[in-house]
Amino acid sequence: MRLLTHNMLSSNIKGVTNGFPLRIEAEKVVEKTVEMNADFLKKMFEKIQWKAFIDASRAMGYTELPEEVDPTTLESDEFLSKFHHALLELHLEEGALVCPETGRRFPVNKGIPNMLLHEDEV
Amino acid sequence: MSSRPELLAPPEVFYDDTEARKYTSSSRIIEIQASLSERALELLALPDDDIPKLLLDIGCGSGLSGETLSENGHHWIGLDISLSMLDVALEREAEGDLLLGDMGQGLGLRPGVIDGAISISAVQWLCNADKSSHNPRLRLKAFFTSLYKCLTNGARAVFQLYPENLQQRELILNAAMHAGFSGGIVMDYPHSSKKRKEFLVLTCGQRSVNTSASSIKGKGEDGESWSDDESEDEENKTVSISDRHRPRKKQKHNKSGKGKEWIMRKKDQMRRRGNEVPPDTKYTGRKRKARF
Numbered sequence: 196m197r198l199l200t201h202n203m204l205s206s207n208i209k210g211v212t213n214g215f216p217l218r219i220e221a222e223k224v225v226e227k228t229v230e231m232n233a234d235f236l237k238k239m240f241e242k243i244q245w246k247a248f249i250d251a252s253r254a255m256g257y258t259e260l261p262e263e264v265d266p267t268t269l270e271s272d273e274f275l276s277k278f279h280h281a282l283l284e285l286h287l288e289e290g291a292l293v294c295p296e297t298g299r300r301f302p303v304n305k306g307i308p309n310m311l312l313h314e315d316e317v
Numbered sequence: 318m319s320s321r322p323e324l325l326a327p328p329e330v331f332y333d334d335t336e337a338r339k340y341t342s343s344s345r346i347i348e349i350q351a352s353l354s355e356r357a358l359e360l361l362a363l364p365d366d367d368i369p370k371l372l373l374d375i376g377c378g379s380g381l382s383g384e385t386l387s388e389n390g391h392h393w394i395g396l397d398i399s400l401s402m403l404d405v406a407l408e409r410e411a412e413g414d415l416l417l418g419d420m421g422q423g424l425g426l427r428p429g430v431i432d433g434a435i436s437i438s439a440v441q442w443l444c445n446a447d448k449s450s451h452n453p454r455l456r457l458k459a460f461f462t463s464l465y466k467c468l469t470n471g472a473r474a475v476f477q478l479y480p481e482n483l484q485q486r487e488l489i490l491n492a493a494m495h496a497g498f499s500g501g502i503v504m505d506y507p508h509s510s511k512k513r514k515e516f517l518v519l520t521c522g523q524r525s526v527n528t529s530a531s532s533i534k535g536k537g538e539d540g541e542s543w544s545d546d547e548s549e550d551e552e553n554k555t556v557s558i559s560d561r562h563r564p565r566k567k568q569k570h571n572k573s574g575k576g577k578e579w580i581m582r583k584k585d586q587m588r589r590r591g592n593e594v595p596p597d598t599k600y601t602g603r604k605r606k607a608r609f
């Protein structure tokens with residue numbers, strides 16, 4: 196799972212009012228190089244919750260992203276390539292996602308988060 | 318024995334390793350998934366701006382449908398309830414992110430972030446109660462409500478499905494409309510029992526007029542005649558659509574109000590404009606049963 200998906204994902208447990216962002220417990224992170232598309236990054240930048248994204252990338256061991264951003268940051272090629280790397284090239288391979296409200300752990304194996312809820316969580 | 322898999326076992330049981338294997342070994346299955354996904358992507362009618370989109374593949378299974386999305390340059394998140402199917406997706410090196418999850422429990426996604434969703438032969442599974450705790454109506458509701466929320470304004474969701482019967486189609490459509498979607502069924506090749514394919518095309522919120530669901534054309538459908546004649550001209554196209562924004566009464570009125578005479582007049586008009594118009598047959602303008 197990439198941080199692109201992590202930034203969209205939230206805990207869906209019954210009764211939870213703010214299930215975002217899921218905290219990342221990283222046991223294994225892998226990198227896969229993909230081609231960069233600046234237009235896509237700019238579109239995604241509007242959707243990304245930056246604070247959650249920074250925290251997630253740190254949990255994955257990547258600390259190059261700036262804390263503060265504004266739309267002009269996007270004009271820097273250097274920034275774009277770091278954003279690209281964190282958003283689309285880092286994969287959480289083994290570990291867990293943790294619900295911020297209940298502490299419930301959603302295990303991640305072979306890169307696939309298990310988001311199945313127990314019957315009493317639906 | 319029934320040929321409908323969803324009547325045999327719950328999806329996570331039916332789609333076991335053996336069944337999942339077929340999605341890599343059967344060229345027929347691979348071909349069908351690819352062509353259904355191509356069509357679903359086309360019906361999504363994404364803006365023609367060359368910018369990759371973030372899409373959802375619901376019941377992504379082995380990732381065959383996702384492959385079509387990737388080939389067209391998009392990023393996608395796939396959800397499936399069967400680990401065996403997702404394992405095949407890993408093997409095929411699917412480029413999307415995979416989630417193990419049950420759409421009937423609702424999607425845990427942030428509001429307004431997804432540019433479109435496709436789903437190939439998956440939603441009809443929700444119509445069954447596989448556990449005593451399952452209520453198809455509630456599961457459909459949870460699914461469509463959460464889907465509506467996570468889509469961007471104007472985004473579409475396209476579902477290829479094989480409803481078992483009219484009630485099932487109605488159950489699915491009602492849940493979608495209640496969640497706030499507008500749209501309806503697009504039928505490709507309605508005259509051919511073999512080639513007939515059904516797509517539920519839903520739109521979230523407002524969309525500009527020229528791309529609204531009411532301009533969608535089904536392939537090989539002529540809309541006015543409703544025959545089983547396989548040799549009908551495949552270029553004849555039109556739509557069957559239900560639009561929740563239209564008051565119910567008016568909708569009914571439209572359906573039954575346009576008689577054979579009206580249709581003949583319209584057809585003449587179209588012919589005079591030089592449009593291709595289906596030939597007049599004994600089926601033209603004949604009464605037929607409601608489709609949902």
Ligand SMILES: C[S@@+](CC[C@H](N)C(=O)[O-])C[C@H]1O[C@@H](n2cnc3c(N)ncnc32)[C@H](O)[C@@H]1O
Nearest residue numbers: 328376377378379381382398399419420439442
């Ligand atoms: C006909 S297959 C689609 C295969 C997929 N498009 C592909 O390319 O491999 C239907 C899929 O829907 C999934 N499915 C059925 N019920 C589901 C549910 N409640 N939640 C998530 N996925 C489900 C099944 O596990 C199966 O993989």
